[in-house]
Amino acid sequence: MELYNSLGELVRIRRYTDWAQINGRWTERRTEVDNLKHQKRIVFETIEADYEADWPLSFFSRENLKALIASQR
Known part of the structure; x- marks a missing residue:
């Protein structure tokens, strides 16, 4: 199925x-779907954090998360 x-x-x-x-580490699971080749690829990336967070990470983009972690160091 092609998407437009x-x-x-x-x-x-x-x-x-x-x-x-x-x-204790934030891990991103990125799923990439190629609509032309009909392939799916899953990529994992880990960012280390020295603290526990109570808020859901879904509120933050990847760039905001990296800036937040950098500000804690």
Whole structure:
């Protein structure tokens, strides 16, 4: 199934990002779906943090998260 954006252009790769705290480290799970090749790829990336956070990480973009962690050092 091919997907198109609001301009009628073919959207080739869609990306979905989820964050979770695993063993005190924030881990990004990025799922990339290639609509033309009909392939799915899952990428994991870990960012170390020296503190526990009570707020859900989904409120923060990747850039905001990196800035937040840098400000804690």
